[in-house]
Amino acid sequence: MNNILTIFKKEMKSYFSSPVAYIVLAVFLGITGWFFTSNLFLGGVVTMRNVFDIIPFIYLFFIPAITMRTFAEEKKSGTIELLLTKPVTDLEIVLGKFLAALSLTAIALLLTWTYVISLSFIGKLDFGAVTGAYLGLLLMAGIYISIGIFASSLTHNQVVAFIISFLIVFALFMLNKVLIFLPSGFASIFEYISIDYHFGNIARGVLDTRNLIYYLSGIVIFIVLTKTSLESRRWT
Amino acid sequence: MSIRVENLTKYYGPTAAVKDISFEINTGQIVGFLGPNGAGKSTTMKIITTYLTQNQGKVYVDGLDTEQKPIEVRKKIGYLPEQNPLYLDMNVIDYLKFAAELESVPKNEIESAVNKVVDLCGLQDVRHKDIGELSKGFKQRVGLAQAMVHNPEVLILDEPTSGLDPNQIIEIRKLIKQLGKQKTLVLSTHIMQEVEATCDRVLIINNGEIVADGSPDSLQDKFRGKVEINLVIKKDSIDKDLIERAIASISNVERARVTRTDDKTITLHVSAQKGHDVREDIFRKIVSMNLVLLGLHQEEKSLEDIFRLLTKN
Structure with missing residues (x-):
């Protein structure tokens, strides 16, 4: 436990001692902020829905960017x-x-609470649904991050790590959008594997154990894969 | 604290990097792994430090099997890999603290442990600098400090002086000698002088096999071939052939030949049988012939020659 904390502290320090954290946080807030304000001022609707819908897209780039260096850089140096x-x-x-x-992703999500708070002043907001959505976004980030770290452990080139993790998360993200092209037998399986499908439920405020199991097992699988990839140095 | 390696074999794909090597290292020894690049020195070290695992054989550090108890073994070892593992964006103190925490040095002792290695490695002046700004010599010292921060009983240093300038090399060697007094120390190098300057014992490794094992002196003894002597005599009216014949007549001398003559001197090259010191006899012979001896020099086979002899493919 102590060792996890030591590594954790060192990683957090290196995120914030380099421009990485600040750039990704600024970009994250910039994009979500644009969707938030355009919805509020142009549409005149009090909802976080647009922000929640765009965050999974931002994750596609945001998370590979913060995870690409985790192991690739250690291997290179x-x-x-x-x-x-x-x-x-x-x-x-x-x-x-x-x-x-x-935690870095959680900080980014936490900063978007400024939107939630400002909305709560001007209209009625379903806090249950909002909290559910944030939980879903955090779990989704967990899967993306475990994939990103796994990709990073495969190579000593950060760009390669970024591309591999982007391809994996993009494939998982797109799965439920190509269902119509698939035979019906496969459709339900692919739908279950798709990251976005489970988020849809949580974002609506429905916290189903099936969704939780999906996210948590995904995280565990990729963490175990990463561990195996690190160990592979010993037998190759 | 001993390291025991038994029949160690390691393959990278189809090629064997280390072939069935065995040796034992005891407390308080400074042992040098000497060998050309790619001989298997680093691989052996990586296996001892549990970074890699072997295909066959066993490694015990203080009686602990490296495959069964890697975490316990790692606690006993301080390791400086060939590629110095530094986080260039960290400052020296933070980096050493990080290393100490990973070594599970108790929280209240971290400060003093770090200060101790900072003093030992001469890092006082750069303690708050970013590692990336340091010169190569200082970086190497930071790497050494990192390896020693938990006061390990075994220190394994992979090419600790590579890429340093001559002054830095001498400083690091001094530090290594000093450390070797209390610890079991294994270092690798492909530089012969390094071994001669620092080590009590040398393992010469070539193509994944140990080809020689012993103290630098004993290796020189063992591989010393014929005794070769160069002799300078003051020029005299005496005939060259006569000198050659006279010296060749000394027992155990196989051959004597004049290699050079000039206005003032005659130079001879003398070979004698292995293991016989004929210098005194030569001196007496020359004096008895009423000649003046100006110089007498016995050529030693250096460790470098032995190394070349053993690792020539």
Whole structure:
């Protein structure tokens, strides 16, 4: 536990000591802010729906960008050898990095609460649905991040890591949008695998255990894959 | 604290990087792995430090199997990889604190542990600088400090002086000698002088095999071939052939030949049988012939020659 915290603190420090965190946060707020204000002032509707709809799209770029360096950079600079020869397990390293990226995303989401608060002054907002949506967005970020970290562990090139994780999350994201092209037998399976499908439910304020299980198992699968990818150094 | 390696074999794909090597290192020794690039030095070190695992064989650090108890083994070892693992955007103190925390140094001892290695490695003046701004010599010292921050009993240093300038090399060697007094220290290098300057024992590794093992002196003894002596005598009216014959007649001398003559001196090259010191006999012979001896020099086979002899493919 202590080791996870040590890695976590180091990762958070390096996010905020470089321009990475500030740039991604600014871009995140810029895009969500534009959708928020255009909806409010042009449409005159008191809803967070537009913001929630756009965030999964922003994630497609935002999350690969913050996770691409996690392992790729350590591999390139050789610091991975430092981490892996210290009395720390591979899983602790992966979890420390996962939690740091998740926290950075949580900070980005937290900053969008300024929209929620301003909306609450001018109209009636369903806080239950909003909280549900934020929970869903955080879980979705969890899956994206575990995929991003996995991609980063496969290579020592950050650009390659970005592209791999983008391709995986994009495929998972698009799955439920191509259902009409699939035979009906496959459709339900693909729908279940699709990230967006589960978010749809949560965003409506329905917190189904099936959705929770989907997100959590996705996170676990990719964290285990990352751990395996780190261990593969030993037998190749 | 000992390191025991038994029949270690490691393949990268189809090629064997380390072939069935065995050795044992005891406390308080400074051991040098000497070998050309790609000989298997780094691979062996990476296996001892549990970064890699072997295909066959066993490695024990203080009696602990590196495959069974990697975390315990890592606690006992301080390791400086060949590619110095530095976070260039961190400052020296933060980096050393991070290393100490990973080594699970107790919270209240981290401060003093870090200060101790900062002093030991001469990092006082750069302690708050970003690592990326430091010179290569200082970076190497930060890497060393990182490896020692938890006061490990075993230090494994992979090419600790590569890429440094001569002054920095001497400083790092001094530091290594100093550290070797209390710890078991393994270092690798492809530079012979390094081994001669720092190590108690040398393992010469070539093509994944140990080709020689011993102290630098004993290796020199073992691989010393014929004794070769260069002799300078003051020029005299005496005939060259006569000198050659006289010296060749000394027992154990195989051959004596004049290689050069000028206005003032005659230079001879003398070969004697392996393991015989004939210098005194030569001196007496020359004196008895009423000649003046100006110089006498016995050529030593240096470790460098031995290294070349053993690792020539």
